[in-house]
Amino acid sequence: MAYQKEVNPLKVGFIGIGTMGFPMTKNLLKANFEVWVFNRSKESVKKVVELGAKEASSVKELVQQVDVVLTALPMPDTIEYVYLETGGILDTAKPGTIVIDHSTVGPDLNEKIYKEAKKQGVDYLDAPISGGPMGAEAGTLTIMVGGDKEVFDKVQPIFKAMGKTILYVGKTGSGSIAKLINNMLVGIHTAALTEAFVLGAKTGMESDALYEIIKNSTGYSYMIDRCLPLIQNRDFKPRFSIDLLYKDLGLVNKLADQILVPVRLSKMAQDAIGEAKEQSYGNEDISAVIKVFEKRAHTEVK
Numbered sequence: 630m631a632y633q634k635e636v637n638p639l640k641v642g643f644i645g646i647g648t649m650g651f652p653m654t655k656n657l658l659k660a661n662f663e664v665w666v667f668n669r670s671k672e673s674v675k676k677v678v679e680l681g682a683k684e685a686s687s688v689k690e691l692v693q694q695v696d697v698v699l700t701a702l703p704m705p706d707t708i709e710y711v712y713l714e715t716g717g718i719l720d721t722a723k724p725g726t727i728v729i730d731h732s733t734v735g736p737d738l739n740e741k742i743y744k745e746a747k748k749q750g751v752d753y754l755d756a757p758i759s760g761g762p763m764g765a766e767a768g769t770l771t772i773m774v775g776g777d778k779e780v781f782d783k784v785q786p787i788f789k790a791m792g793k794t795i796l797y798v799g800k801t802g803s804g805s806i807a808k809l810i811n812n813m814l815v816g817i818h819t820a821a822l823t824e825a826f827v828l829g830a831k832t833g834m835e836s837d838a839l840y841e842i843i844k845n846s847t848g849y850s851y852m853i854d855r856c857l858p859l860i861q862n863r864d865f866k867p868r869f870s871i872d873l874l875y876k877d878l879g880l881v882n883k884l885a886d887q888i889l890v891p892v893r894l895s896k897m898a899q900d901a902i903g904e905a906k907e908q909s910y911g912n913e914d915i916s917a918v919i920k921v922f923e924k925r926a927h928t929e930v931k
Contacts, residue, residue, distance in 0.1 A: 637662045641787060642695035644688065644711060644718075646673040648868075649731070649758065650701040652765040653791045655680060659768075660790035667691045689721040697784060698722070701731040701758075703873060705880075708732050712742050724750030727780060729787075731758050731772075733812065733873075735880045736802025739775065743801040752780040755801060757808035758792070761868055769793040775803035809881035815869075815915070816878045816898035818852040823901075823919040826857065831928045836861060856916040860930050865910075865917040872911040875902045 639662060643654045646668040657664050658681050667685045668674045678684050685691035688711065692698055698718055702708050708730060712718045718728055719742070728751060730742070739755040746753040754776035764770045770792040774781050781797045788795045798807050825848075829839040840857055843849050859865065878899035885892040905911070905918045923929050 637786065639697055639784075639787065640665070640695040642667070642685070642691040642698040643682075643701070644668070644691065644698065645701040645732075646670075646677055647701065647703070648762050649765045651677060652762065653699075653701065653731075653758075653770075654682060656765075656768045656791050657787070658682060660786070662787070662790065663695075665691045665694050687716070688718060689716055692718055692721045692726065693723065696726065697787060698726065698728045699731060699787075700729070703732070704876065705732075705734040705738055708734055709738060709741075713745060719745055719749050719751060722749060722751045725752075727752045727754070727784060729754045729756050729784065731756055733757050733808050733877050733880070734805055735809070735884060736775075736805045739802040739805050743776065752777065753801070754780055754784070755804040756788070757804050759808065759811055760792075765791070772796070773798050773804045773807040775799055775805065775807075776801050806884070809877060809884060812874065812877040813881045813892070813895045813898075815852060816874055816902055817894050818850045819856060819874070819915050819918055820898045820901040822850070822853050822856060823860075823922045826860070826930045827919065827922040827926050827928060830923075830930045831926050836930050856919075859914060859916040860919050865913040867912055867914045869915050870912055871902055871905050871915055871917060874915050875899065875906050875911070878902060 641657055641662045642665040643650055644667050646654060646666050651673050654664055654666060654677050664682045665685050666674055666677055666682045667688055674684055743753045754774055756772050756774040758770045758772050760770040768791055771794040772788050772792040774797050798804055826836055882892060882895055882899060902918060905921050908921060910917045910920060919930060
């Protein structure tokens, strides 16, 4: 059933109706925005159209129907193609259009798109998100935004429909830098907790008991809450995949190298995540990294 609505004056387009894009689009519809969507996979498009979205047959059609274009796509090369190729977003957008990328990419790509957008009379924000599919569904995402402040102010209603914590963090690329630093810690904490719980299992300690101790002690991090139940249930469906975390660690480590900041722990985490990727766990959730450590220790966390 489509959402009943008095349409918000801003027309929004969404490209990338995936794990994050689908619930984000649903929340835009609930907030009474007219939403146009485009996605290669038509199954998710069909579902969101049933809720009231309008399907575009191409990027060009979508861009020419809306005031603001949002993208949420998994890989930097896809983002670069969708934005910069002939027939892409910037090639077909009307002057005055605002485009916002929610993907996790490097600040160098943000700056490249920003400069090209300005040539076309288009405004661009990098606005990566954190909170996972559950946060996207609940409309409680953290949205960290880089770009021109006056453009950020114009689209606040859109961000508020999808997120709870919305932060302007500075010039173009700043949003991506904040997200990459967050995901650097995700990688480090995930690798560390897997080592810790495998060590506990090998000594015969129950994972629930170890969890309670850590939860109420100084070694605690949110990633334990996120990952341990999935590990215990052997539920490795990809909420956030090993492939994507490996990509993000590569981006943050590249950034650190460019500005001469040593990030030894981040590079060690990338090595651990990369080993899981090499063992064909790339499409599984990041909690599946524990399988690598379990194999080495000849034990299993239960």
